Amino acid sequence: MKLLSGIDQIRQLPAWRQRRFERFYHTQYRYRVLPLFADVYLVIAFIGTLLFLGGLALNPDAPDIFGTYLIYTAILTGLIAAHRFTRLRRSAPMIVYLVFFNMAVFSYLGYITTGATLAPIVGLFFFISSVGIITLSLLHTSLIILINLSLLVLCTFLAVDSHEVAETLIGILTNWLILMCLVVAPLSAWFLSQFLRNLLALQFLLRDRNRQLSRTLETLKITEERLAQEQKQQALSHMAKGLLHEIMNPLNCASQAVDFASSVNRDSEVAGALTDASTHQKRIADIVSDLIEFSRPVPEHNLETADLRKLVATATGFCRHQLRGVELHINIPDGTLLPCYPSALTQVFVNLLLNGASAVSNSHGHGKIEITAESTDTAHRIWIRDNGQGIAPEDIKRLADPFYSTSDTPDNLGLGLSICQTIMRHHKGSMWITSEPGQWTEVTLTLPKTAARRGG
Structure with a gap:
């Protein structure tokens, strides 16, 4: 059973909804996830640098490199500020490359000056092991690894004699720590990118279904109101039928009385009044009859x-x-x-x-x-x-x-x-x-x- 099946569900959607998901994924990945991961990493890197500087300051036997690392720390601080307050934040993963080059310059300077010892570049390889987590991209992770290996070869030529280059490189690259960092970086990039893609797919599906549910609930609400209105109208119709029938009985009696009065009347003025009364009674009878018919489902x-x-x-x-x-x-x-x-x-x-x-x-x-x-x-x-x-x-x-x-x-x-x-x-x-x-x-x-x- 798969840990997440969001992408499988996305593939079952119509093409236009799959395109919507791709736009959603790109927006979330580039403008929310990557900047957030970069923020977390930069904070961790800055804290680690401060702890390292503190250790150098408290160790009287430490080499005289405190000033160099102060420059490195100042540059890192500037990158953190730029990532937080400028458009650099929306240019992911540019910040990862900038931090990498800043770290690589100072790491390989130490590597050259110490005669190709492993210690100055251990921190750089630790950084590379986390690149897959920060970028969530196998492409960018592989590119940074290739750049770093090229710099390693170049700086090794500068640090040792030419006949020692191959032996030095083999010794560094077969070191279990370095080898682990080089393997972990692409694996973590591939795994986390798939995990994130599935996770965002599930989020997309959940939001989509929430919208559908909201529309369904709104439709149900409207339908419920219409049904309530129809029930009120139906109740009114039932009540009206009985009420209107009761009206018709005395109205018919009154009409018969007017007709009888008209037949025996000999006064012209009274005749006019009786005619008006008969006309209005007929109008009332017509209206009541029509309303009785309207109380039925279909007029007759x-x-x-x-x-x-x-x-x-x-x-x-x-x-x-x-x-x-x-x-x-x-x-x-x-x-x-x-x-x-x-x-x-x-x-x-x-x-x-x-x-x-x-x-x-x-x-x-x-x-x-x-x-x-x-x-x-x-x-x-x-x-x-x-x-x-x-x-x-x-x-x-x-x-x-x-x-x-x-x-x-x-x-x-x-x-x-x-x-x-x-x-x-x-x-x-x-x-x-x-x-x-x-x-x-x-x-x-x-x-x-x-x-x-x-x-x-």
């Missing part, structure tokens, strides 16, 4: 073609009392015909006009309601805008919920917009509300231009 009759201006005019007539003192502007092109359930759509306009009248009555200044419509190739759009007190953003999300209302009026049940939403859904249309608190509210109704298929 087909769409009719109606004139939008006439529907709005009928609605404004019903709201004449509430619209007193309100400036009403209607801008609907003549001959705007749309497939709809006329009584139900009239009810939508009535509810929206009543809401608009209530909003402007509670605001300061002159109340105004504008009704505008336009048609495109596929839809009719109707805007109903008032200059009332507006609606807070947190309230807009709940306006279509049954029994939710922003009004404190006791007789306001909060059912108007919920009914409107249901009616628009049966028309395969939509209702959208926008508002600027304290300034205005606008309701946008969108209806398909052609009759939609019947469905739930």
Whole structure:
């Protein structure tokens, strides 16, 4: 069983996601991992140098090389500062090469002056053994090893007689410590680079799956809200069916009484009043009948073609009392015909006009309601805008919920917009509300231009 299987999982992804991983890996490797490893190594190297200088200072028998190592330490300090505060940090692994050359210069100077003894270059080979860990690159590690071996050969020629060069090099390279450093460097580079690649692959997959999970949770939340809304609408439909049937019984009795009074009446003025009463009773009966049908999953009759201006005019007539003192502007092109359930759509306009009248009555200044419509190739759009007190953003999300209302009026049940939403859904249309608190509210109704298929 593999220690990490991130790369195997990456290979199973689509090509475009594999390219995304390569970009992610390059960014993390070059700009986060390598600078961090270099920071750790530089700190360790600096502490080791200080301890070495301390040992030289406390040892009276130590060779007179303290000043040389002070220069080396000063250069190392400058490299640490440059790596921390300049663009050198983003040029990995340039800092490794600079530290290597700084160490190599002073190590091989000691190697030459001491006649090719091993001691001055032991620290350099220890550094090389850690290059694989710092660079995580087999290429850079191999390159530094080749440079170092070339410098070793060159400095050996300078340190000893030519006939002793081969023997000296063999003695150094077969030393178990030197040999171990040369072997450990590439092995650690290869192993750690594979480990890091797999580790970053798992991190990439985890982040990707977290994003997918977040999107799934958001989708579930939206679905849950929609289901809750549908359940509220369903509850409203069940309640409305019983309530509307109860309304129809006394309404039919009242209509029969008016019809009987009309048949026996001989007074012309009373006849006119009875005719008006009969007309309004019929309108109420039509609205109630349509609402009963809308409480069912699918309306039981087909769409009719109606004139939008006439529907709005009928609605404004019903709201004449509430619209007193309100400036009403209607801008609907003549001959705007749309497939709809006329009584139900009239009810939508009535509810929206009543809401608009209530909003402007509670605001300061002159109340105004504008009704505008336009048609495109596929839809009719109707805007109903008032200059009332507006609606807070947190309230807009709940306006279509049954029994939710922003009004404190006791007789306001909060059912108007919920009914409107249901009616628009049966028309395969939509209702959208926008508002600027304290300034205005606008309701946008969108209806398909052609009759939609019947469905739930």
